[in-house]
Amino acid sequence: SYVLTQPPSVSVAPGQTARITCGGPSIGTIAVNWYQQKPGQAPVLVIYSDGDRPSGIPERFSGSNSGNTASLAISGVEAGDEADYYCQVSGGSGALRFFGGGTKLTVL
């Protein structure tokens, strides 16, 4: 098992940069993926392999990963970015997946 620790909530004013962290032992040595989930909807992949964006995800979304902490940054935050965000990694020689507990992003 691999435990990923996220802050329960992050608040940011519109136009500012939101940063959401994901902590885990030596997480910098494994790829981290990030998902956005809005109420009543399925999760959407927004960052994979630490910092790559899937097609259709705005450049405002970026990721980094080093040491024991990975981070998702959302620049120029908009009201529509308000959602729950989850980090995720793989383990067990690729057969297992682990999710963080999620962070609720509130746009003030």
Added chain:
Amino acid sequence: QVQLVESGGGVVQPGRSLRLSCAASGLTFSDSYMHWVRQPPGKGLEWVAFISKDGQSIGYADSAVGRFIISRDNSKNRLYLQINSLTVGDTAVYYCGTDGEAGSLDYWGQGTLVTVSS
């Protein structure tokens, strides 16, 4: 485009079994590694199970070992999750998803709700 549609959810009594299904289209299913993820009401995502494209490699979360069985039928483009001896703690929306780059889940279905209640 890729479409994943889950079915088989509903209200079920504790101790009973249930089989969930995920119908895939818009992709070469037989080349796709697949996952099940669940989300209890008001709570976070919990990865449940993984199956390789040929079904030869399978992985389960600790909470799923012994009661959950993931399987697939590539001839029907379908993924399955059998859940035995259901408990109230299994109440959740169950999502299927495709395996993507860096172990991500790049496509998700809309989920099917399983409610375990007497």
